[in-house]
Amino acid sequence: MTIERPMFPPRRRFLLQAAGVAAGSAVLGMALPLPQPAVAAVASPDPIYAAIEAHKTAKAALEAALHLYSALDRELPLEKCRSRVTAWEETIVETDDPRWIESERALDRCHDAETDAACALLSEGPTTMAGCIALLKYAVEADTDGMSWPEGLYRDVNDPGPTRTGSWHQLLVENLAEIMPELALGVVA
Incomplete structure (x- = not known):
């Protein structure tokens, strides 16, 4: 089974609106496998911990990009902030402030990286009960606004x-x- 991201992630629309932007959202068509059955006896640490850390890093980068974007939106005159970057195209206005153009690009990159990291949390799948608990706790902790996770995810139509x-x-x-x-039964994949 695979999970695919939505074409128009509502979270991105929310974040960009919160930043005072009318920019479009990213095309998110990457298929991700669902987690494999858990392994009872694991020689290495549960990989979900690395996936959680990767998401924390991506989320922090997105928050920093949003902060910069918002600051520039308040600082710069409207005529210096007309460029837009979407999944479909870059509309660059040459007279825009170069910081604005880069912040548009950075926001797009950071959002995509954070969404990829969120989907990786689903795809990785914990291999220990402690990993399941850690993932659940992190899911609650990271959802600071009720909209912190992608919506509209779907399984690949080629899955049985x-x-x-x-x-x-x-x-x-x-x-x-x-x-x-x-995991509770100790089943080995």
Whole structure:
């Protein structure tokens, strides 16, 4: 099974509106595999911890990009902030402040990286019960605004299972419901 990201992530629209921007959202069509069955005896640490740290890093970079973008939006006159970067195109106005143009590009890159890291949390799948708990705690901790995770994720139509659309949280619960019974029983993949 794979999970694909939405074409128009609502979170991005929210973040950009919060920053006072009418920019478009990113095309997010990367397919990600669902977590593999959990392994009871793991020789190395649970990989979910590295995925959590990667998301923390990507989220911090996105927040920094949003902060800079908002500061520039307040500082610069409107005629110096007409460039827009979307998943489909870059509309660059040569007379814009170069800092504005770079902040548009940086915001787009950082948002994509954070969304990729959020989807990787679903794809990685914890391999220990402690990893499941850590992922659940992190999911709650990271959701500071009620909109911190991608929505509209869906399974690849080539998967044998039914096509299902849902939010990041819905797929997290579904994935953990598949993984945790195997961990509890000590099933080895």
